[in-house]
Amino acid sequence: MTTLVQTRAALAAALAEGAAAGRSRAVVMTMGALHAGHLSLVRLASEHADEVVATVFVNPLQFGPGEDLDSYPRDLDGDVALLTAAGADLVFAPEVAEMYDGEPVVTVSAGSIGTILEGASRPGHLDGVLTVVLKLLHLTSPNVAVFGEKDAQQLMAVRQMVADLDVPVQIVGAPIVRDEDGLALSSRNAYLSAAERAAALALPAAIAAGTATAGRGGTARGVVDAARDRLSASSGLLVDYVALVDPRDATDVPADHRGPALLAIAARAGATRLIDNAMVDIAPEEER
Ligand code: PAF
16 A cells, blocks of 8 residues: 655654664655656665655756746656556655755755766756755665666766765666667657657667667777767757766766767757667777
8 A cells, every 4th residue: 555645744754664663665766757667666676675665756956947847747646556556655745845945055966977968958957856866865764766777877976976975875777668669768758749759769779879889899989970870860859969978977988998888868859858878888809
């Protein structure tokens, strides 16, 4: 039976029951508008702890001016039903005033990770994410927190914050979930028209092209070019970035890089900004 709580006090009371019984806890943080990707996080979380807390909160701090804060899809009843079916024990869905007593004066900085790729396109976004993630970690005090690998840079920023600020939680990454046509699941896919959705399939195709180039022993430059060429071939997309980066800090790998690297891409289909990524492995020179 899933319990819905919307205040800090009710959350603390509900968490106290599990703590008194010695139950370990995992948290899955979401902004609602849930899809199968979120539910896979809940299922993975339940493999890591006795009870799973899901949070549903559209965090104003991570939206920039002109972004979709007001129009972001909200359906708490539907989300609670999905979280119940996926096995969440507790849902924390606070109002904005419950989380922020006005504009916060002190926030978390994602540092250098927050200024490149997503951070360059969405200034302040990752700072806003880390600020709410740290607050939710404090409020739910979990043993484990599960984040999707689709938001790869968010995941690396969270890992870095937990390491740098000594936050006592284990961070677990969960694989990207894709639709049958290959498009990575995202709440924002709901914004796409049929034509935009068709154009958006260039994102998984670009990831596949880059991955194939790495598998054939291509260079870092070749991997990026293959992915960019595939994205650019789709007239319905505006490419934001294509990058091959160190999965720890999102910095570009050197031109002569061999071994694992994260291929990360972002593009706009109409008004909707989409991201995708995959780990690729550039074979050592002697294997070519
Ligand atoms: O990935 C998201 O949905 C959000 O960035 C998160 C982690 C819930 C913080 O608001």
